[in-house]
Amino acid sequence: MNYFESIYAAGLPNRAISVYFYLVQKANSDGKCFPSERRIAMDLSVSRSTVKRAIDDLERHGFIKVEQRYRQSGAKSSLLFTVKDFEKYRRTKG
Numbered sequence: 654m655n656y657f658e659s660i661y662a663a664g665l666p667n668r669a670i671s672v673y674f675y676l677v678q679k680a681n682s683d684g685k686c687f688p689s690e691r692r693i694a695m696d697l698s699v700s701r702s703t704v705k706r707a708i709d710d711l712e713r714h715g716f717i718k719v720e721q722r723y724r725q726s727g728a729k730s731s732l733l734f735t736v737k738d739f740e741k742y743r744r745t746k747g
Contacts, residue, residue, distance in 0.1 A: 669707040686736075
């Protein structure tokens with residue numbers, strides 16, 4: 654089974670698969686990105702609560718790591734998403 658098939662074999666709901674591939678697309682070369690839940694919801698035309706459930710699904714199944722970011726004032730900022738095993742998505746140049 655290749656890596657892309659593993660997301661389907663995990664039995665995740667469609668919302669989680671959509672959010673996962675959204676995060677893969679937005680991730681930098683280290684597999685990190687920080688779109689807001691609101692931005693993800695707008696871009697995927699789903700509700701914010703659907704995005705939150707999808708993020709919980711993905712984190713629980715080990716596909717992403719989620720960290721809360723904070724401003725210098727101590728106020729919450731956006732979440733930092735890390736797509737695990739992101740290097741499997743990167744193409745080798747040559």
